[in-house]
Amino acid sequence: MRYFTHLFLTIDQTNSTLKKVEAFVRFLDEAPDNDKLWAVALLAGKRPKRSVRTNQLREWAAELAGIPLWLFEDSYHVVGDLAETIASVLPADESQSDRSLAEWMTYLKELKDQPDEEKKIAISEAWLSLSKHERFVFNKLLTGGFRMGVSQKLMVRALSKHLNEDENMVAHRLMGNWKPEETSFKKLLVEKDAEEDLSKPYPFYLAYQLDKEAEELGNTTDWNAEYKWDGIRGQLIHRKGTLHLWSRGEELITERFPEFTDKNSLKIAEQDFVLDGEILPFRDGEPLPFQVLQTRIGRKKVGKKTLEKAPVILMAYDLLELNGKDLRHTPFSERRAKLEKLVNELNSPVIQLSKLIEFDSWKKLQELQENAREVKAEGIMLKQKRSPYLVGRKKGDWWKWKVDPLLIDGVMIYAMRGHGRRANLYSDYTFAVWKGNELIPFTKAYSGLTDKEMREVDRFVKQNTIERFGPVRSVEPEMVFEIAFEGIARSSRHKSGVALRFPRISRIRYDKKPAEANKLEDLEDLIEMIEG
Amino acid sequence: MTGLPLLTFNDNGIYCPKGDFYIDPWRPVKKALITHAHADHARFGSDHYLANKGSEAIMRYRLGDDIKLETVEYNEKLSINGVKVSFHPAGHIIGSAQIRVEYKGEIWLVTGDYKLTDDGVAEAFEPVKCNTMITECTFGLPVFNWPDQESVFDAINQWWQNNAREGKASLLMAYSLGKAQRIFRHINRDIGPVYTHGAIFNSNEILQPQTSFDLSSQRITSETKKAELKNALIIAPPSAINSSWSKKLKPYSLGIASGWMALRGARRRRAADRGFILSDHADWKELNEAIQLSQPENIITTHGYTDIFTKWLNDQGYNAVQEKTLYTGEMVDEKEEGGEK
Numbered sequence: 001m002r003y004f005t006h007l008f009l010t011i012d013q014t015n016s017t018l019k020k021v022e023a024f025v026r027f028l029d030e031a032p033d034n035d036k037l038w039a040v041a042l043l044a045g046k047r048p049k050r051s052v053r054t055n056q057l058r059e060w061a062a063e064l065a066g067i068p069l070w071l072f073e074d075s076y077h078v079v080g081d082l083a084e085t086i087a088s089v090l091p092a093d094e095s096q097s098d099r100s101l102a103e104w105m106t107y108l109k110e111l112k113d114q115p116d117e118e119k120k121i122a123i124s125e126a127w128l129s130l131s132k133h134e135r136f137v138f139n140k141l142l143t144g145g146f147r148m149g150v151s152q153k154l155m156v157r158a159l160s161k162h163l164n165e166d167e168n169m170v171a172h173r174l175m176g177n178w179k180p181e182e183t184s185f186k187k188l189l190v191e192k193d194a195e196e197d198l199s200k201p202y203p204f205y206l207a208y209q210l211d212k213e214a215e216e217l218g219n220t221t222d223w224n225a226e227y228k229w230d231g232i233r234g235q236l237i238h239r240k241g242t243l244h245l246w247s248r249g250e251e252l253i254t255e256r257f258p259e260f261t262d263k264n265s266l267k268i269a270e271q272d273f274v275l276d277g278e279i280l281p282f283r284d285g286e287p288l289p290f291q292v293l294q295t296r297i298g299r300k301k302v303g304k305k306t307l308e309k310a311p312v313i314l315m316a317y318d319l320l321e322l323n324g325k326d327l328r329h330t331p332f333s334e335r336r337a338k339l340e341k342l343v344n345e346l347n348s349p350v351i352q353l354s355k356l357i358e359f360d361s362w363k364k365l366q367e368l369q370e371n372a373r374e375v376k377a378e379g380i381m382l383k384q385k386r387s388p389y390l391v392g393r394k395k396g397d398w399w400k401w402k403v404d405p406l407l408i409d410g411v412m413i414y415a416m417r418g419h420g421r422r423a424n425l426y427s428d429y430t431f432a433v434w435k436g437n438e439l440i441p442f443t444k445a446y447s448g449l450t451d452k453e454m455r456e457v458d459r460f461v462k463q464n465t466i467e468r469f470g471p472v473r474s475v476e477p478e479m480v481f482e483i484a485f486e487g488i489a490r491s492s493r494h495k496s497g498v499a500l501r502f503p504r505i506s507r508i509r510y511d512k513k514p515a516e517a518n519k520l521e522d523l524e525d526l527i528e529m530i531e532g
Numbered sequence: 533m534t535g536l537p538l539l540t541f542n543d544n545g546i547y548c549p550k551g552d553f554y555i556d557p558w559r560p561v562k563k564a565l566i567t568h569a570h571a572d573h574a575r576f577g578s579d580h581y582l583a584n585k586g587s588e589a590i591m592r593y594r595l596g597d598d599i600k601l602e603t604v605e606y607n608e609k610l611s612i613n614g615v616k617v618s619f620h621p622a623g624h625i626i627g628s629a630q631i632r633v634e635y636k637g638e639i640w641l642v643t644g645d646y647k648l649t650d651d652g653v654a655e656a657f658e659p660v661k662c663n664t665m666i667t668e669c670t671f672g673l674p675v676f677n678w679p680d681q682e683s684v685f686d687a688i689n690q691w692w693q694n695n696a697r698e699g700k701a702s703l704l705m706a707y708s709l710g711k712a713q714r715i716f717r718h719i720n721r722d723i724g725p726v727y728t729h730g731a732i733f734n735s736n737e738i739l740q741p742q743t744s745f746d747l748s749s750q751r752i753t754s755e756t757k758k759a760e761l762k763n764a765l766i767i768a769p770p771s772a773i774n775s776s777w778s779k780k781l782k783p784y785s786l787g788i789a790s791g792w793m794a795l796r797g798a799r800r801r802r803a804a805d806r807g808f809i810l811s812d813h814a815d816w817k818e819l820n821e822a823i824q825l826s827q828p829e830n831i832i833t834t835h836g837y838t839d840i841f842t843k844w845l846n847d848q849g850y851n852a853v854q855e856k857t858l859y860t861g862e863m864v865d866e867k868e869e870g871g872e873k
Contacts, residue, residue: 004554012796012800013805015803015805016807065652065674068844070843071673071674071734071840071843071844072674074673074840075673075674075675075840078675078837079675079795079797080674080797081796081797083673084795084796085675087675087676088675088676088677088794089675091677142777334591418797419797420796420800421797421800421801422797422801423795423796423797423798424795424797424798425797425801426658442752450802
C-alpha cells in the first residue's frame with residue numbers, strides 16, 4: 001500500500017494539475033499491475049461493498065484508542081472525516097505491513113462474511129500495522145468514499161502518458177461496467193479486445209455555460225439551437241440485439257428504465273445505434289418536473305404504479321454510432337440528419353427527437369431562452385453545425401445557455417459543520433421563510449460563498465448560537481441570504497411543502513433585515529407561475 | 533474552602549482578591565502578572581507589569597519601552613500582599629511561565645500556554661503541583677497527537693531542498709514570536725539563504741541577545757530581487773497568506789507550520805502545498821500528562837475545546853469546570869475569531 005499512499009499524499013499536497021498528473025504517471029510506472037488496476041478502479045468511483053459497518057469502526061477505534069465513544073464522536077464532529085478521525089486517535093506508528101493495495105482489497109473482501117468478532121480482530125490488527133497516513137487511506141477503502149482530487153480527465157491523461165496511447169482511446173476503455181476483481185490492468189487497458197464489449201458507451205461530450213453575449217458566436221446560420229431538457233443525460237446503446245442504457249455517471253441503468261427494453265414501446269430495429277439524449281419524465285407530449293424522475297432514480301426494481309406515475313422517454317439529440325460505425329468525428333449537422341431519419345424509422349413513443357429551434361437572430365433566440373421555463377426546459381443548447389462529438393467538457397462548439405435562476409431571500413436558522421475542506425467550519429446552512437410570525441425551513445444550501453464569507457458566517461454562528469445538537473447549532477435568525485435555484489415543486493416530504501431543484505447561496509443580503517425575507521406564499525406563487 | 537476563592541474570573545481577567553493583582557488581564561488594571569508575551573496574554577494599558585525576565589525585551593517592544601515592568605527569575609519566590617507568587621517554565625515560548633499562587637497552604641496554578649516537548653528555544657516545561665489548575669486546552673481533543681519534532685524539521689528541510697532544486701522559493705508561515713525562532717533553531721542553512729517578513733525580522737533582532745543560536749536573516753523589501761529567492765526559505769507570519777506582500781514572491785511553494793495542520797480540512801482550506809504539524813501548545817497526550825504531574829483536585833479550563841475537554845476530565849474523576857476568557861491560543865485561520873457563546 002506504500003505506493004498508493006505515497007500517490008495519495010503527493011496528490012493531496014499540491015494544487016497543481018500538472019504535478020498531480022506527474023505523480024500519477026510515476027505511480028503507474030512503479031506500482032505492480034494489480035495495484036494500478038485497483039487505483040484506477042477506486043479513482044473512477046468503483047468501490048467494493050462495505051464489509052464493515054461504520055458504527056462498528058467507531059466503536060472499535062474508540063476502544064483501541066482508550067477513549068469513550070462520546071469523545072470519539074465529538075472529535076469526529078470537529079475533524080469532519082471519519083477515516084481521518086480514526087487514523088488520528090490511534091497511536092502513531094511506523095508502517096510494518098508490506099501488503100499491496102490489491103492484497104488489502106482481498107483482505108477486506110474476505111472479511112465480509114466473517115462474524116463481527118473476527119472482523120474486529122482483523123481491522124484492529126490492520127490499523128496497528130499501518131502508519132498514520134496508510135491508516136487513513138485504508139479507512140477510506142473501508143468506508144468507501146474515496147475522493148482525492150483526481151478527476152476522470154486527469155486520470156485519463158496520466159494513463160495515456162503511461163501507456164503511450166491516445167486519450168480518447170483510454171477514456172473509452174475505462175468506460176463501462178468492468179470490475180477490478182474480474183479483469184486485469186492489461187486486459188482492461190492494454191490488450192485489444194477482439195470481442196468488443198457490446199455495452200461499452202462513449203465518453204460524454206459536455207458543454208460549458210455560455211460565458212459571453214450570444215451575438216459574439218457569429219453567424220446564426222452556423223449554429224443549431226434546441227431546448228435544454230431537465231432530466232438525466234443518457235446513452236442508449238443497441239448493438240447486435242442487445243440494449244444498454246447508461247447514465248452520465250457511467251452507471252448502467254437499463255433495468256431501472258424498462259420502457260426501453262419493452263418490445264411494445266421500442267421495437268428493436270435492424271440497425272445498430274448509439275443515441276445520446278436526455279432521460280426525461282414525460283406525459284402527453286410534455287416534460288414533467290424533475291422531481292417526478294427523482295422518484296425513480298434510486299430504485300432498482302420498477303413496478304407498474306411507478307411506470308404509470310413517472311413515465312420516461314429518451315429525448316434524443318445526437319447519434320454517436322450507426323451500424324458499427326463511429327460517427328463522432330463527422331459534423332453535427334450530418335449526425336443530426338442521420339439521427340432524424342433513425343428516430344423516424346424507430347417510430348417509438350419512448351424515443352423522441354429533441355426539436356431544433358427555428359431562429360434567424362440572436363435576439364429572437366434570447367427571447368425564447370428567457371421563456372424556456374414555459375416549455376418546461378432549463379434553457380437552450382447551442383451546437384456549432386460543423387462540430388465533431390468531443391470527449392469531456394470542452395469550450396467552443398457547444399454551449400449551454402441556461403435561464404437565470406429563481407431567487408428567494410431566506411433567513412438562516414441552523415448551521416452545521418462541514419466535511420473535508422470545510423471541516424471544523426460552519427458551512428452547511430438551513431434557511432427559512434415566514435409563515436405569519438413563524439419561520440418555516442424551506443431548504444438547505446452549502447455552496448456559493450467564498451472562503452472569506454464562509455469564515456464570516458462561521459464567526460456569526462459561533463457568536464449567535466441558541467442551542468447545540470451535535471454538529472448542528474440553531475442560531476439567532478438574523479442573517480438573510482439570497483438563495484438561487486433552478487426549479488421548484490410541491491413536496492409532501494418537506495415541512496414547507498416545497499422542494500427546490502439545485503439550491504445554492506447567491507449572496508448574503510447584508511442590506512436586508514430578517515423581517516424583509518420572503519414568505520411561504522412567495523414560494524407557492526412561484527410554483528403556480530411555473531406549473532401554470 | 534472558605535470565603536472567596538484564591539483566584540476568580542471577572543470582566544478584566546483572572547483576579548486574586550487577596551493579593552489584589554491580575555494574571556493576563558484583557559483590560560487595563562493596576563497590577564498585571566503576565567505568563568508570556570503573546571498579544572492575547574500581554575495586553576496594553578496596565579499600570580504595573582510583572583513577568584519572567586525572558587519576556588522583557590518583547591514586552592517592551594510590543595507594549596512600549598516606558599511600561600512599568602518588573603521581572604523575576606524562574607522559581608524566584610515573591611510575596612504580594614501576603615500571597616506567595618512564583619513563575620515556572622511553561623515551555624511555550626521564550627520567557628513563558630506558569631504562575632503559581634499560594635495562600636495559607638492552598639496552591640493555584642495558571643498555566644498560560646504551554647507544551648511539554650523541549651523545543652531547544654524556550655526554557656523546558658517544569659510541572660508544578662497544585663490544588664487548583666487553570667489550564668488552556670487549545671488542542672484538547674484526542675485527534676491531536678504531535679509527531680516527533682525531529683521528523684517535522686526533517687520534512688521542512690526536505691521540502692525546502694526540493695523547492696530549491698526546482699528553482700522556487702519556500703514560503704513558510706509561522707508565528708513571529710515562538711515558532712519562527714524554533715524553526716531557525718532547526719533549519720539547515722546549507723540549502724539556501726533565509727529571508728523573513730518584517731514582523732519576524734524585528735522579533736529576531738530583539739531576541740538575538742538572549743538566544744544561543746543564529747537568528748540572522750535578510751528582510752524582504754521592495755528591493756529584493758526575485759532571482760535571490762529561487763532557493764530561499766522565506767518565513768512570514770500567517771497573516772501574510774494571500775496578501776499583496778506574498779504575491780510579489782511568486783513562484784513559491786506555500787507551507788504552514790501549525791498544530792492545526794493535523795487536520796486535513798484546515799490545510800486544504802488554506803490551499804497550502806504543505807502543512808507541517810508544529811505547535812507550541814500541548815497536544816492531547818501532553819495536556820493529560822501535565823495534569824497528572826500537577827496533581828490538582830480542581831481544574832478550570834480556559835481556552836480551546838473547553839466543553840469537550842472539561843467533560844473528559846470529569847469522566848476521569850477531576851472536578852473540572854470551564855471559564856470563558858478572551859485567550860485565543862493558536863488560530864486555525866489567520867484572523868482572530870470571537871469567543872464562542
